Amino acid sequence: MPTLLETRDLKKHYQMGASTVRALDGVSLTVEEGQFVALLGTSGSGKSTLLNLIAGLDRPTEGSLRIFERDLAQMSSEELSRHRRQNVGIIFQSFNLVSTMTARENITLAMMFAGVPRADRDAAAGGLLEAVGLGGRQDHRPRELSGGEQQRVAIARALSNKPHLLLADEPTGNLDSHTSRDILAILKNLNERDGKTIIMVTHDASLAESYADRTITLLDGVIIGERTATRA
Amino acid sequence: MTFRDTVSLALRNLGEAKLRTSLTTLGVSIGIASLAGMVSLGVGLQDQFVERFTKSGLFDTITVTPGQDVPGGLATLARGRRGFGANRRSQRATASADATPLRSDLNDKTIDELAALEGVKEVYPNVRAPVEAKYGSDTEGVLAAGVPMTAKDTGAFQSIASGRFFSSDDAAECLVSLDMAKRIDDANPHGLVGKELILIHAAPNASSPPPPLAGGPLAANASRVEEPYRIVGIIERETGPFGGTAAVSGLMIPLGRAKAIAAATRALQQTFVPERVTERPYTALIVKVTHPQVVQDVEDQIKKKGFTAFSLNDALQGAKRGFIILDIVLSLIGSIALAVSSLGIMNTMVMSILERTREIGIMKAIGGSDGDIRRIFLIEASAIGFFGGVTGVLLGWIVGRIINFGANVYIQNQGGTPGNLFSLPFWLIGGAIGFSIAISLIAGSYPAARAARLDPIRALRHD
Numbered sequence: 001m002p003t004l005l006e007t008r009d010l011k012k013h014y015q016m017g018a019s020t021v022r023a024l025d026g027v028s029l030t031v032e033e034g035q036f037v038a039l040l041g042t043s044g045s046g047k048s049t050l051l052n053l054i055a056g057l058d059r060p061t062e063g064s065l066r067i068f069e070r071d072l073a074q075m076s077s078e079e080l081s082r083h084r085r086q087n088v089g090i091i092f093q094s095f096n097l098v099s100t101m102t103a104r105e106n107i108t109l110a111m112m113f114a115g116v117p118r119a120d121r122d123a124a125a126g127g128l129l130e131a132v133g134l135g136g137r138q139d140h141r142p143r144e145l146s147g148g149e150q151q152r153v154a155i156a157r158a159l160s161n162k163p164h165l166l167l168a169d170e171p172t173g174n175l176d177s178h179t180s181r182d183i184l185a186i187l188k189n190l191n192e193r194d195g196k197t198i199i200m201v202t203h204d205a206s207l208a209e210s211y212a213d214r215t216i217t218l219l220d221g222v223i224i225g226e227r228t229a230t231r232a
Numbered sequence: 233m234t235f236r237d238t239v240s241l242a243l244r245n246l247g248e249a250k251l252r253t254s255l256t257t258l259g260v261s262i263g264i265a266s267l268a269g270m271v272s273l274g275v276g277l278q279d280q281f282v283e284r285f286t287k288s289g290l291f292d293t294i295t296v297t298p299g300q301d302v303p304g305g306l307a308t309l310a311r312g313r314r315g316f317g318a319n320r321r322s323q324r325a326t327a328s329a330d331a332t333p334l335r336s337d338l339n340d341k342t343i344d345e346l347a348a349l350e351g352v353k354e355v356y357p358n359v360r361a362p363v364e365a366k367y368g369s370d371t372e373g374v375l376a377a378g379v380p381m382t383a384k385d386t387g388a389f390q391s392i393a394s395g396r397f398f399s400s401d402d403a404a405e406c407l408v409s410l411d412m413a414k415r416i417d418d419a420n421p422h423g424l425v426g427k428e429l430i431l432i433h434a435a436p437n438a439s440s441p442p443p444p445l446a447g448g449p450l451a452a453n454a455s456r457v458e459e460p461y462r463i464v465g466i467i468e469r470e471t472g473p474f475g476g477t478a479a480v481s482g483l484m485i486p487l488g489r490a491k492a493i494a495a496a497t498r499a500l501q502q503t504f505v506p507e508r509v510t511e512r513p514y515t516a517l518i519v520k521v522t523h524p525q526v527v528q529d530v531e532d533q534i535k536k537k538g539f540t541a542f543s544l545n546d547a548l549q550g551a552k553r554g555f556i557i558l559d560i561v562l563s564l565i566g567s568i569a570l571a572v573s574s575l576g577i578m579n580t581m582v583m584s585i586l587e588r589t590r591e592i593g594i595m596k597a598i599g600g601s602d603g604d605i606r607r608i609f610l611i612e613a614s615a616i617g618f619f620g621g622v623t624g625v626l627l628g629w630i631v632g633r634i635i636n637f638g639a640n641v642y643i644q645n646q647g648g649t650p651g652n653l654f655s656l657p658f659w660l661i662g663g664a665i666g667f668s669i670a671i672s673l674i675a676g677s678y679p680a681a682r683a684a685r686l687d688p689i690r691a692l693r694h695d
Contacts (some may be wrong), residue, residue: 085599
């Protein structure tokens with residue numbers, strides 16, 4: 001499979017008062033298209049920082065981060081926003097839906113930034129909500145939806161601009177175990193059926209084991225282990 | 233992101249915070265109302281001033297006299313105005329006289345020549361016919377001023393105390409000043425309207441052929457012409473030499489009549505002293521321009537021709553400068569409220585960014601660029617400016633109408649003429665709304681830049 005993402009000695013340091021926090025301290029990693037990768041680690045291990053760098057929400061301090069042969073470290077903020085718009089779809093632990101907008105509007109907002117014409121947006125948003133099983137709840141606002149439903153809206157939004165790469169930051173962290181399985185099933189399905197590459201941050205080892213192809217464990221900003229699932 | 237989407241998103245965001253949006257908009261509209269109201273007052277006062285003074289005939293009139301090295305004609309006409317600036321004026325006249333030969337041919341041909349100049353409405357001679365007025369058995373020698381029909385309703389003829397203006401240019405009618413009317417009938421001057429006044433002037437004897445024999449009796453060649461004139465009206469005030477469209481004197485007759493009498497008198501003079509015949513049957517010409525603004529142009533053109541020309545244009549220019557200063561002062565007062573309301577916009581936008589920090593983070597995470605975010609907030613600000621501007625102009629207009637109504641009631645009680653103290657021309661409406669949008673954009677630019685600069689990760693963590 002062709003390489004989608006490649007990091008070389010990736011570092012991210014923060015200045016906290018007088019001391020320097022080494023959130024990422026030299027991560028080299030390659031992800032191929034179509035993989036479902038879990039980034040496993042305790043809080044403060046740097047897994048979310050890595051995900052934010054891949055998402056283009058933050059810039060590395062050092063090292064290179066190539067996605068589709070382009071180095072994010074060299075991109076302008078305008079190019080980074082285009083990267084977020086076109087290449088990746090992000091799913092958050094706390095869903096991050098705009099509370100004043102309906103499910104459909106949350107999805108069309110993402111397409112608005114991508115310049116999709118209005119008529120196409122409405123039709124596509126309907127289809128996406130249909131696909132995540134929320135066909136009948138298009139005009140509900142986030143607070144009228146359950147956590148699981150909100151995360152489905154977020155997944156539909158992440159898919160709206162047809163990215164190759166889905167980034168999920170603890171997508172089930174705020175959900176009960178039953179709902180978590182539903183959400184992960186959707187992600188798995190997107191990976192297997194639609195060939196979406198998925199990078200998911202989690203602290204739950206068993207969850208990583210059961211859904212991801214690769215599990216990469218981080219601690220204190222470095223990779224300390226990697227396992228590839230063996231499947232029939 | 234398309235402009236249309238940005239606008240609809242911005243309006244949507246404003247709609248989500250209706251109370252805050254409407255309070256901020258109200259603040260802007262009060263600011264704009266005070267500014268538009270103040271400027272409107274300035275413009276209204278200026279319009280009133282210009283209209284009244286234009287109607288007075290003071291500022292659209294140029295008096296043309298024969299070209300002279302020293303402005304003697306001017307000095308004659310503007311007696312008492314020799315003080316400050318007299319040297320300046322004479323220098324100017326001399327300077328123009330250097331370039332072209334002086335001219336003194338104030339005749340009908342010159343009238344046509346001047347009437348052809350651009351910006352000239354009409355030209356007529358300043359005619360004063362020497363007559364003897366007779367009422368009953370009393371007589372008085374007087375210079376009857378020729379008044380053109382166009383002078384109706386202007387200058388001193390705006391209000392005729394009793395009676396009316398002439399019915400035609402050659403009607404045997406006259407207007408008398410209140411002073412003269414009192415001399416004729418002190419007890420009941422206004423009762424003179426409708427009575428007849430006999431005007432007597434001299435004319436060459438038609439039957440006797442000129443020139444007269446030397447030493448012959450002069451009286452044989454002249455005859456007395458007596459004509460009855462009906463007094464049609466009484467003018468309350470006698471204004472100065474420039475007052476009104478024609479020189480107002482105690483006795484005014486239609487211009488056509490005055491010209492005929494003056495021509496007859498002149499013919500008689502020609503008979504007696506032929507060597508004094510000149511090219512100038514008139515002592516002065518009155519040039520009326522289409523608009524007070526072109527007075528200076530026309531005056532310069534006439535001076536270039538070699539005549540002496542005089543207008544009160546300078547005075548009007550001075551008054552206009554005064555109005556510009558008044559407008560500026562009024563605008564500054566009006567701007568205070570607008571400055572306060574622009575701080576209101578800034579405050580609202582900053583608050584709104586604080587409140588929507590997380591939303592901004594979300595928008596950035598799903599692909600909104602810094603520019604998209606900035607534009608959303610700028611359009612929100614300019615929408616507040618637009619709505620504030622529209623309601624502000626409306627508010628200013630309503631308040632202006634109310635004050636105008638009250639002021640006019642007061643003015644009428646004081647015996648004045650009511651008028652529009654507030655004027656709201658289209659440029660002011662458009663300008664006020666445009667200014668409101670511009671101010672809002674300026675006030676919104678800092679918050680918008682702050683929103684655009686927000687770090688998405690921190691924004692997403694914001695509660």
